Amino acid sequence: MTTGFEWPRLLVVVGAGGVGKTTLAAALGLLSARGGTDTLVMTFDPSHRLKDALGVGAEAGVETRVELGDAVTGRLDASLLDARRTFDGLVDRYAPDPAARDRILGNRFYRHLAGSLAGILEYMAVERLLEVWRAGEHERIILDTPPTRQALDFLGAPRRMVSFLESGAIKVSTRRWFVDDGRLRGARALGPLGRRFESFLDDVVGLELLRDMGEFFQAFGPLYEGFRQRARQVEQLLVSRDTVFFLVSGAGEENVPDTLFFARKLEETGHHLGPVLVNRLHPRAGLAADREAAVRGDGAALLAWLAERDARGLEHLRTLLGPERPLYDLPLLPEAPSEIQSLARLAELLAERLRGV
Amino acid sequence: MPAVVKQRISRRPRPLATGLGEKGVLTQLAGRRLLVVTGKGGVGKSAVAATLGTLLARAGRRALVLEVDPRENVHQMLDVPPSGGDIVEAAERLFLQNLQPRQVVDQLVRDRVRIELIARRILASPLYHNFVEGAPVLEEAAILGHCLLLAEGRSRGAPPLDVVVLDAPATGHGVSLLSAPSLVSAAIAAGPLAELTGEVAELIGDTERSAVVVVTQAEEMPVTEALELRTELAARLDRSPELLVVNQLLPGGPPRPRAGESAAAKLWRRRRRLQDHEVGRLAAAWPGRRWELPLLPFDRGPELIEALAAAAAGQDA
Numbered sequence: 001m002t003t004g005f006e007w008p009r010l011l012v013v014v015g016a017g018g019v020g021k022t023t024l025a026a027a028l029g030l031l032s033a034r035g036g037t038d039t040l041v042m043t044f045d046p047s048h049r050l051k052d053a054l055g056v057g058a059e060a061g062v063e064t065r066v067e068l069g070d071a072v073t074g075r076l077d078a079s080l081l082d083a084r085r086t087f088d089g090l091v092d093r094y095a096p097d098p099a100a101r102d103r104i105l106g107n108r109f110y111r112h113l114a115g116s117l118a119g120i121l122e123y124m125a126v127e128r129l130l131e132v133w134r135a136g137e138h139e140r141i142i143l144d145t146p147p148t149r150q151a152l153d154f155l156g157a158p159r160r161m162v163s164f165l166e167s168g169a170i171k172v173s174t175r176r177w178f179v180d181d182g183r184l185r186g187a188r189a190l191g192p193l194g195r196r197f198e199s200f201l202d203d204v205v206g207l208e209l210l211r212d213m214g215e216f217f218q219a220f221g222p223l224y225e226g227f228r229q230r231a232r233q234v235e236q237l238l239v240s241r242d243t244v245f246f247l248v249s250g251a252g253e254e255n256v257p258d259t260l261f262f263a264r265k266l267e268e269t270g271h272h273l274g275p276v277l278v279n280r281l282h283p284r285a286g287l288a289a290d291r292e293a294a295v296r297g298d299g300a301a302l303l304a305w306l307a308e309r310d311a312r313g314l315e316h317l318r319t320l321l322g323p324e325r326p327l328y329d330l331p332l333l334p335e336a337p338s339e340i341q342s343l344a345r346l347a348e349l350l351a352e353r354l355r356g357v
Numbered sequence: 358m359p360a361v362v363k364q365r366i367s368r369r370p371r372p373l374a375t376g377l378g379e380k381g382v383l384t385q386l387a388g389r390r391l392l393v394v395t396g397k398g399g400v401g402k403s404a405v406a407a408t409l410g411t412l413l414a415r416a417g418r419r420a421l422v423l424e425v426d427p428r429e430n431v432h433q434m435l436d437v438p439p440s441g442g443d444i445v446e447a448a449e450r451l452f453l454q455n456l457q458p459r460q461v462v463d464q465l466v467r468d469r470v471r472i473e474l475i476a477r478r479i480l481a482s483p484l485y486h487n488f489v490e491g492a493p494v495l496e497e498a499a500i501l502g503h504c505l506l507l508a509e510g511r512s513r514g515a516p517p518l519d520v521v522v523l524d525a526p527a528t529g530h531g532v533s534l535l536s537a538p539s540l541v542s543a544a545i546a547a548g549p550l551a552e553l554t555g556e557v558a559e560l561i562g563d564t565e566r567s568a569v570v571v572v573t574q575a576e577e578m579p580v581t582e583a584l585e586l587r588t589e590l591a592a593r594l595d596r597s598p599e600l601l602v603v604n605q606l607l608p609g610g611p612p613r614p615r616a617g618e619s620a621a622a623k624l625w626r627r628r629r630r631l632q633d634h635e636v637g638r639l640a641a642a643w644p645g646r647r648w649e650l651p652l653l654p655f656d657r658g659p660e661l662i663e664a665l666a667a668a669a670a671g672q673d674a
Contacts, residue, residue: 017398018579163486250399254657258428285621294654295664297608299625305654307621334627336577 004326005275005354007032008244010133010237011142014154014266015248016258020279023337024248025144026054026078027347030340031354032140033066033074034347040077040132043144044125054078054340066340077138086124094223103219109212122146122157126234133237155238155269158231244274251281251332252306253313260320275354276325278314280332282306328353381673382600382646387418389568390508391501391560392522395531395586396572397579401604404657405572405650406524407434408665414451415666418519421452421507425500425526429455436659444515452516458496458526461503462489465553468513497537500526501557532589535561535569539594561594568599573639575603575632584642601643605652606632648672 013025022043029041041054054066066076088105095101104110122145129143145154237243245266249259259276266273285304293301318327330349337343386392386409394406403424410422421444424431429439432455435447440455447453456464466485467476479485489495500523506512508521525534538557560567569590573583583601590596611626612618639647650668655661 018400283620283624285624286619287621289654291654297610297651299608299611299629300619300621302608302652302654303621303624306652309656332624332628334624335631338577 033076036073040138123161251310283331395525575635
């Protein structure tokens, strides 16, 4: 249905928090299904109304079929990710035996801290992604990415998680660090640095945490190799030709540096950057911007000022991105898409833009 | 064990001598040590934090706005060069610091491991790197720990302060930041970090010393998230936010529809109706104090903060 934009098998929607990634991912999913492709949209924490629109119920981690009517030949499924449940699920699936599983799930470090490990949501997103990718039940997957401090954190998540497990599994927690009463033993194997690190941990973190972590990593040991392999596989998937990144930016010049940084970083790290989309642009107002009037409370004048600001930002970004890079924009809509019909209107607008390359 | 943790210079702020009204929420906030400004990404948290810092400084408090973000924003709004990690004086009694979350944890290591060479070796080791990268709850606890040390005059080289305004990182839910100290102290039974996080957890739980300011926009997702934050705060920390700031509202009173009106007039009316709906949703579920701040025709900068400060002072009167 679109000629300008070549749809990949895996489309990853990235961008800073609050730019409308989730809504756009849903609209892209709709567009894809209408083009006759069986599509899965994987999302995080969407707004309640959007949840209703997509029919993703309260239950996270379960795929739900979105009702699109008979006219649509493709199928659209949507799923909402729950990091903690995915983590528990992985432990459950990959633990060698029930005793090992219970040791991990009952560990104090795991219970208190594992759910808030850096990038755990991102990491679980990629774990889940790999799972559905391999299951191969959909011809296309559209992945909405979780809000991160820096949007690229998502890409580093597998590696960070593995490094963290590695730092624990290999070095911090090996049995020889602990004697039977649970006290820390000299980390001779690591040499002088090891002793210093040990004393740092002892001093700053305290032995109790270290012991809990030690138990956690020991219990986690048998699972670790699998995590490492999957992290590598998902990294390969993300740089492969099957995957295209769809970069969403906020409007206005203030957002240009972030967007540019993002675009460059994606390409530097070997990922395929597809369309860049500036979302929620204040539309041309049909009157001149009058700042004084805007300050005095004239909303139309204010919107005209914002429209000019956003247009400047868009041109600035276009210049900096260069002519080869497809750059699109979508207007701020009078109402946020909240049910399948208004989502469909957004999808139409998006289709027009993508077609117009 | 270092003795520093035990030193407490003063736990209560000085009595107020300001021109603030008696009933305003600003007066209430001016008596706290720590204001945590939180909300979903993109709602204008930094502008609100800068505005609060400005208002408190003008009311006679020595205030520091702490930004923990890889990208510095607040300096633009206060019209000073980027802080690059240092404490910068932006105006009389108003200070600014930008820290990378990682720097905060590193600083904690330096404070604890007194021998510089050893501290440097630790900071440079991949083991440490992976450990800290992997456990953000440590970062979050360290950010609040840094606020505590600043606010109580226990941070080396910092000026004396009355209040720290934390522009909370946009990652995840604000409640994960606020519950990080109690998580860490629940996971760590003993040691200096446990003591510090225990103190911070106490500060966060003490409604006479700390305050939570929630920033939102009158749009569905930010409003939903603000309401969730309120519920979670009550459930997990047994406290409610002191102030809700609804940011970037279009002016009220758009004209009635008429033939030949501009597209902007039409959009103004429709967007404002949507905003009114969301403000109504907040008003129904949020019993506490609320400021409504306007969307303004200014880029990030001192003009914006001046206008917001004027609007906020008007709301507070």
